[in-house]
Amino acid sequence: MGKPWHVRASQFMSAHMWVVDSLFLAAPLVLITILLQAYEPGLRGVLQIVFLVAMSASLVIRRSLPLVTGWIVVATGFLYALTFAFPHPALVTVPITVHAVTAYAPRRWGKIFLGIGIVAAFIFAASNFMYFYVSGARLSDVTAGELLFLVLAALVFPMVTVALAWTLGDIHWRKRDDAQRIAERNALLERERANEIRLASDAERMRIAREMHDIIAHSMSVIITQADGGRYAAKTSPQAAVTSLETIAETGREALGNLRGMLGVLREHGTGTQTTPMPGVNDLGTLVDNVRAAGLxxxxxxxxxxxxxxxxxxxxxxxxxxxxxxxxxxxxxxxxxxxxxxxxxxxxxxxxxxxxxxxxxxxxxxxxxxxxxxxxxxxxxxxxxxxxxxxxxxxxxxxxxxxxx
CATH class of the missing domain: 3.30.565.10 (Histidine kinase-like ATPase, C-terminal domain)
Structure with missing residues (x-):
């Protein structure tokens, strides 16, 4: 059974964030720009629309190419300001761009675009006052409350918005940086763990090789010595040959038991396999007896x-x-x-x-x-x-x- 449609849609959006930016940022702002056209008629109004549309459309790549978006917004915003147009709602792209550059571009660019955003806020305020002046209104006709509201709306609010956008972008950058550090640290720990496992495996293989060398070399030496002695003794003393064969058999059984005990510990636990303990100092007597039987x-x-x-x-x-x-x-x-x-x-x-x-x-x-x-x-x-x-x-x-x- 496949995943529900909303789960697949969420996964697609997460993997293609430019789609989200296109649907929820760029497209609405372009639509607002077209429907809420500039107040200037003629060529100036057309240029204003072109600048605002380009500014809004650049948000499609604000995550993948934040600096490209940033410089497009700076250029088109500057050109828009040169037309002495009334501030447009599409200028919200300025704080959005400050956030994108701070969150997704190298760290130093965030502070640079913060400064550019503050300058844009001053230009925004100057444009408001210019429009106010061009419209024929006089400051003497404006009450103190209206003037305060104009200052807050035209200067303080844009500056606070830009600063808030930079703060949120900086927080996002820090979270991404912490996540990247954690991922790198986990990858490093995983590599160290793999190296430790490899070294432990190499050490275990060397230990097993030493054990097998000791067991097989000793046992085969005893067996060969007894076989040679038994072959010569069989002609004159059959009983000596029997003794040699018994020693060979005992040595083989002991070697087989040691090998089983050594290799048994490599099996999975809980299989119920009984393994014999490895020999120690107290078993030297048995070892010496076998060696004596071999003729030494x-x-x-x-x-x-x-x-x-x-x-x-x-x-x-x-x-x-x-x-x-x-x-x-x-x-x-x-x-x-x-x-x-x-x-x-x-x-x-x-x-x-x-x-x-x-x-x-x-x-x-x-x-x-x-x-x-x-x-x-x-x-x-x-x-x-x-x-x-x-x-x-x-x-x-x-x-x-x-x-x-």
Missing amino acids: EVTVRTAPDLPALAPAAQLAVYRIVQEALTNTMKHGGPDARAVVTVEPGEQGVVARIVSTGRAESSSAPGAGAGIQGMKERAHIHGGSLSAEATDTGFLVELTLPEDGS
């Missing part, structure tokens, strides 16, 4: 009186230890060993991973990306991480402030 000898020492860490900071400790042990399995060689120590530090928690053993070549594809990722994790939580080679292996030391702040 690891010792873990966790102090019982660790400062409190936020869950995200505990996850960072877990992932950094996991990444360091994964690198040891990949690059440490067959005789590699590792010692993990988590204890209180001067400003929070200190985690050290000391590995021994070194492979003949550690230039595996992507070497260095894991260390950079560990440093980024530490930096996110306000901590620091150092990773450097030692005479016997490699040292990774993580420091995180208390409460993950």
Whole structure:
């Protein structure tokens, strides 16, 4: 069902204000000018009508081209005054034009046309007195009350009308300026909000990428190590091969569970999906057991009186230890060993991973990306991480402030 006719008409008028000005300002004033003709006969009267019609018709563009309307009114009004004609009702275009220029033109033009309007009021008064004089009347025959009325009607009222038109136009300009400022501020806030959303999305993608890197890299390293060991052990010790397969299966299930827990939080809330909590410092024992099952000898020492860490900071400790042990399995060689120590530090928690053993070549594809990722994790939580080679292996030391702040 379409909109009612009066609603469509209102919307059309709002979008085409020149139609409103044509119907309710320009057309009535032109009609008044034609019906209420000037008092001068001959060519002078024709010129007066032409000037008044042009002055009135210019109001059609008073909103879209206010300065054009203003200068047309100034020019035609000046020419009309030169004919020494009696003031005409169509001269109401003067205050209307002052209002239009003040409301829709640049601000400085409003004051300029206010001055022009005041001058026009004086000319209006002079025209009245001139007509009064030409008509043969004498001031001695005019009473004080009549003279006062003439002054008020011919001078004070036009000046007050022009000033009022300028005031209303200035108020309108201020409202338009405030609305424009609000619109610009809202647009700026919207752009800032979009940028914040984009940055948050980028940060979330990087976090997910780091998580997936840690989970998949560690799990695949364990699986590959166990698969290689199980393949050789199957010839001489079937039970060892079974153990390797069990470790592969357990590692795969754990990796799958971690991935589900990580990706589950991205789903919409209220779907009823249960997600497993992210691992923390207390889960280092399970991590070390899996690494031992993969063939790397690891010792873990966790102090019982660790400062409190936020869950995200505990996850960072877990992932950094996991990444360091994964690198040891990949690059440490067959005789590699590792010692993990988590204890209180001067400003929070200190985690050290000391590995021994070194492979003949550690230039595996992507070497260095894991260390950079560990440093980024530490930096996110306000901590620091150092990773450097030692005479016997490699040292990774993580420091995180208390409460993950």
